Amino acid sequence: MVSKKVTVTNPEGLHMRPAGVFTKEMSKFESDVNIVFGGKDNDGKSIMNIIAACIKCGSEIEIQCSGPDEEEALKKAVELVAE
Amino acid sequence: MSKFNGIAGSEGIGIGKAVLIKEQELNYEQKSVLKPEDELNRFEDAVRVFVEKTTAMADSMRENVGEKESEILMGHVLMISDSAMTDEVRNNIHDGATSESAAEEVFDMFAAIFESADDELTKQRAADIRDIKTRLIKILQGVHEADISSLPPGSIIVAYDLTPSMTAGIKKENIAGIVTETGGYTSHSAILARALEIPAVLSIQDVTREFKNGQMIVVDGTSGAVVSDPDQEEVKEYTVLKKYHDEEKKELLKFIGKQTETADGDKVGLVCNIGKPEDCAEVIERDGEGVGLFRTEFLYMNSNEQPAEDEQFEAYKKAAMTMKGKPVIIRTLDVGGDKDIPYMNLKKEDNPFLGFRAVRYCLQNRELYSTQLRALLRASAFGEIKIMVPLVTCVDEIRNVKSMIRSIMDDLDKEGIGYNKDISVGVMIETPAAAVMADVLAKEAGFFSIGTNDLTGYTMAVDRGNANVSYLYSAYNPAVIRSIKRIIECGKSEGIMVGMCGEAAADPLMAPLLVSFGLDEYSVSPTSVLSARKVISLWTKEEADKVADVVLKCTTEEEVRELLIRYKK
Known part of the structure; x- marks a missing residue:
């Protein structure tokens, strides 16, 4: 497993549109994607999970990827939330 | 005729016939x-x-x-x-x-x-x-969706809510307005109405039961009012208002994305007054160039106890990040006067406006103030935050605030927490004492922001809520205008930025004076950005100087006002 802590810079946080883009991109990877926020795990491929997690702009999250393409998945994930 | 009030979701005026969309x-x-x-x-x-x-x-x-x-x-x-x-x-x-x-x-x-x-x-x-x-x-x-793609021209949609799926087929030229029972400024219905430029008023209870199909309706999406069965006189009034609004809007659209500058190309800043970090989205949508006044009282008022450092930090950081490097001037707690906060146990005073408020309160409640300053400094690592101190009357006050900030910076350094080491700490000039001492304050302050509302009240020694004396409450008084001129001059001679965050900044009558005096930054409500940009663009320095010369010779408020109306562009 690879992981990285990042700060969400999208002004809307991980809400409808950003969450939609995120899950869509993550679904392209084979690896499991987990977002740790506030001590809880959230499935990075589930838009419902991510919206319910209420991740606001400026939040610190940890992204964990595990699977055959974990490096690429993590790179893309970080790029999507912290750009 | 009946009048209803709701949330103004999308500006403009629509007049037409109700079409009820019932699920x-x-x-x-x-x-x-x-x-x-x-x-x-x-x-x-x-x-x-x-x-x-x-x-x-x-x-x-x-x-x-x-x-x-x-x-x-x-x-x-x-x-x-x-x-x-x-x-x-x-x-x-x-x-x-x-x-x-x-x-x-x-x-x-x-x-x-x-x-x-x-x-x-x-x-x-x-x-x-x-x-x-x-x-x-x-x-x-197998039930079909309510189809709103084939509504006749002049339709006012009345619905419980306007769902994204409903609006997909909308023909905007046929829809004069939208009225809903639910929703707020950030709901889809409002966002879509604004994107489609259809006037909309949201959150009026029971409209789908109150209104009938074919009923005449006026939607005033600027004020949030809805009028059903208006009489002829009202229809006429709203038609005129609509025409004026539509023309004005078309004219103002030309100013979106434009540099704010005078007719002869002097660039100035045009920023916004806000009360919550969420308001930043509207600042950007309305093309504001930053935030000139972020009032922090909401953080203290919406809570039963002093807001924690982290809570404040999140709010300031959010504002800074949303504005993406554009300046965000945050005013430290302006409590007291007419703003009471229960848990602070402020005693009833005989003269609250001359009493224990704003920076005076903060400097005697250092723990509370340190918490805010520390949150501000931490947030300064995430954008262009500037700190503004309200109600300064003596130079000691700003010196004391700055020394508190320096000591918090030392703590942050020790803890290895980041912040902007060059953060600008400015003074809100809103008392006659500060205006008189502006030359001295300018040596201590990173910037000035003229708060014309309180400056007018304190200069004229008038309570604008008192009907017997409220006639004195006017920024057109020569005393106020001379003060503004002096404040700007003092700031300029020390090379600091001088802004204005009171109502006068958005007043078209004031524009020639502010252009002539050389105001650097105008801070207005988000809805006034484009109109302020337009007004500023109408004046050259030379023309503005001519008006200012005459106005400065006036001896009464009435003379000033008449002249400014006569020269208004």
Whole structure:
């Protein structure tokens, strides 16, 4: 497993549109994607999970990827939330 | 005629006939008569149809409205394809439920989760889930969607809510206005109405029962008022207002994305006054160039105890990050006067405006003030935050605040926490003492911001709420105008930025004076950005100087006002 802590810079946080883009991109990877926020795990491929997690702009999250393409998945994930 | 007040969701005035959009009642059985696998197939088919239809709507939305709005519908496709939600539905179907009741239960549960979130944007997503649910059940039942694509010109849509799916087929030239029972400024209905430039008023109770099809309705999306069955006189009035508004708006649109500058090309800043970090989105939408006054009282008022450092830090950081490097001037706590905060135990005073308030209170409640300053410094690592100190009357006050800031910086250094070492600490000039001492204050302050509302009150020694003396409350008094001129001159000779955050900054009559005096930054409400930009663009320095020369010779408020009206462009 690879992981990285990042700060969400999208002004809307991980809400409808950003969450939609995120899950869509993550679904392209084979690896499991987990977002740790506030001590809880959230499935990075589930838009419902991510919206319910209420991740606001400026939040610190940890992204964990595990699977055959974990490096690429993590790179893309970080790029999507912290750009 | 009846008048209703709601939330102004999209500005402009619409006059037309009510068209009620009523959702058909959906009736279905709880228990399925089919075998679970057949019921499951029914559900999967419906989801497939939903995805096809919604994708098509998103495509049409992309063409008719915009990319952002279309992404909302694509979000619906993702939500319904998300196994976190649909697996629950499948489980219920497995246990013998119909697709309809299984979907109803699971979608309502998710909507309830979102609704209970402590965050406005997440709460709004509950409406998306309900929209998806209703559409899915309609597909299952073979019920057609309310079709609003074929409404006649001059229609005022009256609905419980305007869902993204409803608006996909909207023909904006036929829709004069929108009135809904639910929603707020950030709900989809409001965002879509603004994107489509259709006047909208939201959150008026029971409109779908109060209003009848074909009834005459006026929607004033600027003030948030809705008038039903207006009389002839009112129709005439609103027609004039509408014409004026439409022309003005068209004219102002030319100023979107333009540099704020005088007619001879002197560039100035045009920023906004806000009260919450969420307001930054509107600042950007209205093309404000930053924030000139962020009032922090809301943080203290919306709470039963002093807001914690982290809570404040999050709020300031959010504002800074939303503005993406554009300046954000944050005013430290301006408590007292007319702003009471229960847990602070402020004693009743005989003269609250001359009493224990703002920086005076903060400097005697150092722990509370340190918390705010520390939160501000930490947030300064995330954008261009500047700190503004209100109600300064003596130079010691700003010196004391700065020394507190330096000591907090030392602490942060020790703890290895980042902040902007060059953060600018400015003074809000709103007392006659500060105006007189502006030359001295300018040597200590990183910038000035003239608060014309209090400056006028204190200079004229008048309470604007007192009807017997409120005639004295006017920024056109020569005493106030001389003060403004002096403050700007003193700031300029020390080379610091001088802004203005009171009502005078957006007053078209004041523009020639402010241009002539050389004001650097105008801070106005987000809705006034474009009109202020236009007014500033009408004056050259030379013309403005001529007006200022005459005005400065005036001896009374009346003379000043008359002259400014005469020269108004």
